[in-house]
Amino acid sequence: MNQRLPVQGAQGDLLRLVATGKAESRAELARLSGLAASSVSLRVEELIDAGLLAEEGSGTSRGGRRPRRLRLSPGAGVLAVADLGAHHVRLGLLDLSGAPLVIEERGCEIADGPQATLDRIADAFDELLAAHVPPSVPLRGVGTGIPGPVDPAGQRVVTPSRMPGWNGFPVADHLAARYDLPVLVENDANLMAAGEARWWPGSENLMVVKAGTGIGCGVIVNGRLHRGRGAAGDISHVRVRSDSSIVCACGHPDCLEAYASGAALMAALQESGIEVTRTADIVTLVDDAVPEATSLVRTAGRRIGEVLTVLVNFFNPDVVAVGGSLSAAEPLITSIRAAVWERCLPLATRDLEIAPARAGRDAALLGAGTLLLEAALKVTS
Amino acid sequence: MNQRLPVQGAQGDLLRLVATGKAESRAELARLSGLAASSVSLRVEELIDAGLLAEEGSGTSRGGRRPRRLRLSPGAGVLAVADLGAHHVRLGLLDLSGAPLVIEERGCEIADGPQATLDRIADAFDELLAAHVPPSVPLRGVGTGIPGPVDPAGQRVVTPSRMPGWNGFPVADHLAARYDLPVLVENDANLMAAGEARWWPGSENLMVVKAGTGIGCGVIVNGRLHRGRGAAGDISHVRVRSDSSIVCACGHPDCLEAYASGAALMAALQESGIEVTRTADIVTLVDDAVPEATSLVRTAGRRIGEVLTVLVNFFNPDVVAVGGSLSAAEPLITSIRAAVWERCLPLATRDLEIAPARAGRDAALLGAGTLLLEAALKVTS
DNA sequence: GTCACTTCCTTCGATTTCGAAGATAAGCCG
DNA sequence: CGGCTTATCTTCGAAATCGAAGGAAGTGAC
Numbered sequence: 017m018n019q020r021l022p023v024q025g026a027q028g029d030l031l032r033l034v035a036t037g038k039a040e041s042r043a044e045l046a047r048l049s050g051l052a053a054s055s056v057s058l059r060v061e062e063l064i065d066a067g068l069l070a071e072e073g074s075g076t077s078r079g080g081r082r083p084r085r086l087r088l089s090p091g092a093g094v095l096a097v098a099d100l101g102a103h104h105v106r107l108g109l110l111d112l113s114g115a116p117l118v119i120e121e122r123g124c125e126i127a128d129g130p131q132a133t134l135d136r137i138a139d140a141f142d143e144l145l146a147a148h149v150p151p152s153v154p155l156r157g158v159g160t161g162i163p164g165p166v167d168p169a170g171q172r173v174v175t176p177s178r179m180p181g182w183n184g185f186p187v188a189d190h191l192a193a194r195y196d197l198p199v200l201v202e203n204d205a206n207l208m209a210a211g212e213a214r215w216w217p218g219s220e221n222l223m224v225v226k227a228g229t230g231i232g233c234g235v236i237v238n239g240r241l242h243r244g245r246g247a248a249g250d251i252s253h254v255r256v257r258s259d260s261s262i263v264c265a266c267g268h269p270d271c272l273e274a275y276a277s278g279a280a281l282m283a284a285l286q287e288s289g290i291e292v293t294r295t296a297d298i299v300t301l302v303d304d305a306v307p308e309a310t311s312l313v314r315t316a317g318r319r320i321g322e323v324l325t326v327l328v329n330f331f332n333p334d335v336v337a338v339g340g341s342l343s344a345a346e347p348l349i350t351s352i353r354a355a356v357w358e359r360c361l362p363l364a365t366r367d368l369e370i371a372p373a374r375a376g377r378d379a380a381l382l383g384a385g386t387l388l389l390e391a392a393l394k395v396t397s
Numbered sequence: 398m399n400q401r402l403p404v405q406g407a408q409g410d411l412l413r414l415v416a417t418g419k420a421e422s423r424a425e426l427a428r429l430s431g432l433a434a435s436s437v438s439l440r441v442e443e444l445i446d447a448g449l450l451a452e453e454g455s456g457t458s459r460g461g462r463r464p465r466r467l468r469l470s471p472g473a474g475v476l477a478v479a480d481l482g483a484h485h486v487r488l489g490l491l492d493l494s495g496a497p498l499v500i501e502e503r504g505c506e507i508a509d510g511p512q513a514t515l516d517r518i519a520d521a522f523d524e525l526l527a528a529h530v531p532p533s534v535p536l537r538g539v540g541t542g543i544p545g546p547v548d549p550a551g552q553r554v555v556t557p558s559r560m561p562g563w564n565g566f567p568v569a570d571h572l573a574a575r576y577d578l579p580v581l582v583e584n585d586a587n588l589m590a591a592g593e594a595r596w597w598p599g600s601e602n603l604m605v606v607k608a609g610t611g612i613g614c615g616v617i618v619n620g621r622l623h624r625g626r627g628a629a630g631d632i633s634h635v636r637v638r639s640d641s642s643i644v645c646a647c648g649h650p651d652c653l654e655a656y657a658s659g660a661a662l663m664a665a666l667q668e669s670g671i672e673v674t675r676t677a678d679i680v681t682l683v684d685d686a687v688p689e690a691t692s693l694v695r696t697a698g699r700r701i702g703e704v705l706t707v708l709v710n711f712f713n714p715d716v717v718a719v720g721g722s723l724s725a726a727e728p729l730i731t732s733i734r735a736a737v738w739e740r741c742l743p744l745a746t747r748d749l750e751i752a753p754a755r756a757g758r759d760a761a762l763l764g765a766g767t768l769l770l771e772a773a774l775k776v777t778s
Numbered sequence: 779g780t781c782a783c784t785t786c787c788t789t790c791g792a793t794t795t796c797g798a799a800g801a802t803a804a805g806c807c808g
Numbered sequence: 809c810g811g812c813t814t815a816t817c818t819t820c821g822a823a824a825t826c827g828a829a830g831g832a833a834g835t836g837a838c
Contacts, residue, residue: 025824043786052826057788074833080785081833165744175744221625233711237618244602244713247744254707255740257638268740326635326707330614332625359636359649363546363556363628406794424816433796438818455804461815462803 018197019154021093021392022066026051027059028393031068034086035113035389036214040075041083060086068092068112088112093156094149095392096141097384099204100162102126102178102229105137106381109144112156114214114385118148119378126163129181130173130190134160138194157392158191159200159384161207163230168243171201177265198391202241204380205249208373209234210241211383212337215374219334223327224373225251225320227348228340229278229295235331241387252277254323272323276316278342284312295341302345310347317348321355328360328368339373399578400535402474402773403447407432408440409774412449415467416494416770417595421456422464441467449473449493469493474537475530476773477522478765480585481543483507483559483610486518487762490525493537495595495766499529500759507544510562511554511571515541519575538773539572540581540765542588544611549624552582558646579772583622585761586630589754590615591622592764593718596755600715604708605754606632606701608729609721610659610676616712622768633658635704653704657697659723665693676722683726691728698729702736709741709749720754 023031029049033039039048042060046053063069070089074082094117098107103126108119124136137160145155164176171188173179187201202210209224213236216222220239226232231252235242242248252273253266264271274280278295285292285301288308292298301309324336336356338349353370360368375382404412410430414420420429423441427434444450451470455463475498479488484507489500505517518541526536545557552569554560568582583591590605594617597603601620607613612633616623623629633654634647645652655661659676666673666682669689673679682690705717717737719730734751741749756763 041786042788046787053787054789054827055825058824077834078785079835080783081787081835083786235711237623238621240619242618242712245715245745245748246713247742248711248713250710250713250742250745251707253710253742255638255703257636266742322636323707326632326704327711329631329634330616330629330708331623331712332627332629332631334626361628361631361634361647364626364631367626422816427817434817435797435819436795439795458804459815460805461813462805462817464816 018195019093019156020197021068021156023063023068023393026055027063030056030059031063031088031112032389032393034069035088036386037113040085040087042086043083045086091150091153093154094145095157095159095385095388096145096155097158097381097388098137098141098160099207099380099384100124100126100133100137100160101204102163105133105140106378107137107140107144108378108381109141109148110381110385112389114382114389116378116381118144119381120144126178126182127180130185130187134187134190138191155195155197157198157200157388158195159202159207159388160187160191161202161204161380161384162187163204165247166201166203166206168246171199173201174246198388198394200384200388200391202384202387203232203234203249205232206234206241206243207380207383207387208232208339208375209236209249209383210386211375211379211381212236212339212373213239213241214382214386216335216337219369221331221333222335222337223324223331223333224337224339225324225343225352226340227276227278227316227320227338227342231273231277231320232340251320251323251327254326256319256322272319276319278340281309281312281316281342285309296344298342299344302347313342313345314347314351316342317351318355320348321352322359324352324356325359328356329364332364334367334369336368336370337373338370339375339379343372399576400474400537401578402449402537404444404449404774407436408444411437411440412444412469412493413770413774415450416469417767418494419598421466421468423467424464426467472534474535475526476538476540476766476769477526477536478539478762478769479518479522479541480588480761480765481505481507481514481518481541482585483544486514486521487759488518488521488525489759489762490522490529491762491766493770495763495770497759497762499525500762501525507559507563508561511566511568515568515571519572536576536578538579538581538769539576540583540769541568541572542583542585542761542765543568544585546628547582547584547587549627552580554582555627579769579775581765581769581772583765583768584613584615584630586613587615587622587624588761588764588768589613589720589756590617590630590764591767592756592760592762593617593720593754594620594622595763595767597716597718600750602712602714603716603718604705604712604714605718605720606705606724606733607721608657608659608697608701608719608723612654612658612701613721632701632704632708635707637700637703653700657700659721662690662693662697662723666690677725679723680725683728694723694726695728695732697723698732699736701729702733703740705733705737706740709737710745713745715748715750717749717751718754719751720756720760724753 039045046056095110105124109117173182191199212224222236224234233249233251253271262274264274420426427437476491486505490498554563572580593605603617605615614630614632634652643655645655
């Protein structure tokens with residue numbers, strides 16, 4: 017059962033404020049939306065009648081009458097989201113507030129091409145919906161993350177590496193043909209950034225670094241995802257200072273990725289005769305205090321930090337959040353911090369927080385939820 | 398005669414659209430503001446009655462009835478703007494559309510401290526107003542650019558270099574005490590970026606590099622100035638790759654500024670026994686094809702370009718505009734282009750324009766006008 | 779307990795905004 | 809020159825929004 021959200025005009029803003037947890041009562045809605053309290057009451061009434069919002073008990077008093085708590089109605093709908101990796105896909109269902117109902121991981125070869133991969137995802141969505149959601153609760157949107165650049169206009173994949181058959185494929189259109197619903201297609205690091213942003217309330221400008229097999233980065237400016245012309249956030253092909261010289265897959269010498277990515281670290285470890293097959297193994301080695309691994313991670317952190325130095329001076333964010341599978345290795349973030357603190361302008365680091373990502377491994381799925389909700393609540397007047 | 402603009406609600410949006418030249422008729426206003434055509438008509442009527450807008454003939458037809466052209470009324474008001482340099486100040490008066498009425502340059506030692514400097518500016522404003530503006534036309538706002546970081550919250554100067562006595566000085570408050578009007582205080586490179594942005598309609602994301610005695614940069618994101626925590630846009634203290642090692646004034650080795658700023662080039666030229674006293678002299682030398690100068694400028698361009706490489710990949714702008722006194726030296730921009738084209742991701746440079754700044758030497762003053770107008774039209778309901 | 783005060787929410791008349799329809803003023807074209 | 813098309817602008821009733829006033833439900837002081 018698919019169905020667009022039947023909201024119009026100001027209702028969308030109010031519903032989003034409740035869904036994102038920013039407001040819990042009519043009074044808060046009035047303050048945050050800028051609407052008059054009376055208008056808020058009217059719209060909320062409509063949303064309750066439409067079955068999208070529900071009243072649930074009362075909150076704590078702030079010195080006066082207690083607010084009547086508003087929640088999204090459980091029957092308001094669900095979102096289906098996926099995050100596509102090279103050899104697997106994480107996917108799940110969220111309620112409209114972005115909270116996960118069910119999330120699982122499946123094998124899935126991205127090299128099989130878009131048609132097969134997307135169909136597999138859609139089939140998985142259908143299974144999950146049948147198993148976990150009563151038929152009366154409608155699906156309100158579908159979104160997926162892609163490990164490559166996405167053109168923001170046409171929502172196509174553009175010049176991806178390691179994704180044979182995907183170049184120029186209209187992913188959004190293909191999904192929209194199956195679901196007549198808001199559809200979101202976005203780069204995975206961007207989704208992760210969008211997901212992370214909710215965990216840093218009060219911070220409007222974030223950089224979210226994804227340190228995994230590759231190195232990605234998503235940028236939040238003024239609380240919104242910055243896409244640029246579709247390629248924003250790339251930091252992996254920045255030239256780093258180095259004595260030796262490695263040519264990256266992109267054709268240029270000494271890219272950050274060639275030195276500090278999980279893939280590069282694995283290659284270096286294997287050269288030292290240490291067996292590793294996944295980036296998680298590196299974290300284990302570091303936890304076991306294997307000197308080669310610790311030293312490599314530390315160097316990688318310093319290199320990433322040196323690149324961030326430039327970007328922190330330029331972009332001057334509130335927060336640099338470091339996520340991805342490698343970020344579990346503690347020396348990584350420590351050495352990133354050291355490099356940034358040492359080299360950046362005091363003014364830029366004065367109130368800067370460099371911290372591990374807070375949203376966890378499902379950050380990208382949660383981010384897809386956030387962006388999808390926004391898309392679903394776009395002015396449909 | 399000082400007076401806040403008597404606008405409320407939607408009037409501000411409409412007035413801004415006309416002032417910034419984005420709209421010239423009621424129909425365009427309706428399209429751009431999103432308001433209904435009827436509401437636009439009503440508000441425009443009010444603005445005309447208030448003496449802020451005026452009808453002026455009719456525009457060219459687009460196939461149907463000709464639009465009735467709307468202009469800012471000449472008597473709507475003026476803005477007083479200044480751009481403070483180390484040894485001089487450029488200042489002038491603009492009409493509300495941001496067009497200059499009069500601009501001049503005066504000697505002024507920033508080292509005399511904020512009190513004396515700001516009073517000198519204010520006196521200059523008064524003189525210009527008396528000489529060029531009829532008393533019936535009110536002053537609507539005052540703004541100034543500062544060659545140092547400005548805290549966006551308190552509009553104070555923070556940790557400036559080469560500005561003794563200015564640290565922490567509440568510039569905006571000081572000006573506001575003399576003029577009870579919207580007051581703007583902003584970093585000079587940021588003002589320049591704001592001014593430049595108007596010359597790139599259709600481009601939402603810009604980097605504006607100011608290559609002069611120092612190296613500055615302003616960032617426009619989604620059409621609006623990005624301030625970060627107040628220090629955004631710094632690129633001068635990024636570490637560059639280099640064989641030798643120079644320690645910058647900031648204490649770190651190999652800052653871009655120490656290699657590629659006008660000051661650094663002048664020092665290098667003087668060491669070769671070539672007489673230069675201002676950055677403009679370097680441009681003259683390059684125009685005269687003096688090999689040392691050309692080579693130095695080319696190297697500086699390449700170094701700036703290498704830094705921009707990182708930022709272009711990350712920020713993925715539509716335009717990189719290069720201004721400042723050094724930008725008149727043609728090899729500078731050529732070598733910046735070469736470095737960026739060579740090293741950036743194709744996806745990031747696909748539609749990227751790297752071009753000389755268009756706004757000219759008064760860019761900062763025009764930018765101050767743009768930002769001031771916005772401040773003056775903030776919801777005063 | 780009671781009284782003053784705060785906060786939350788609703789009621790209701792005034793105001794603003796909208797949108798459809800019509801009036802106005804062109805250009806295009808035979 | 810007289811329809812036909814297109815675009816601009818205004819009129820007017822309907823709908824949304826606002827703001828002031830007041831009722832509801834709490835806290836804290838005495």
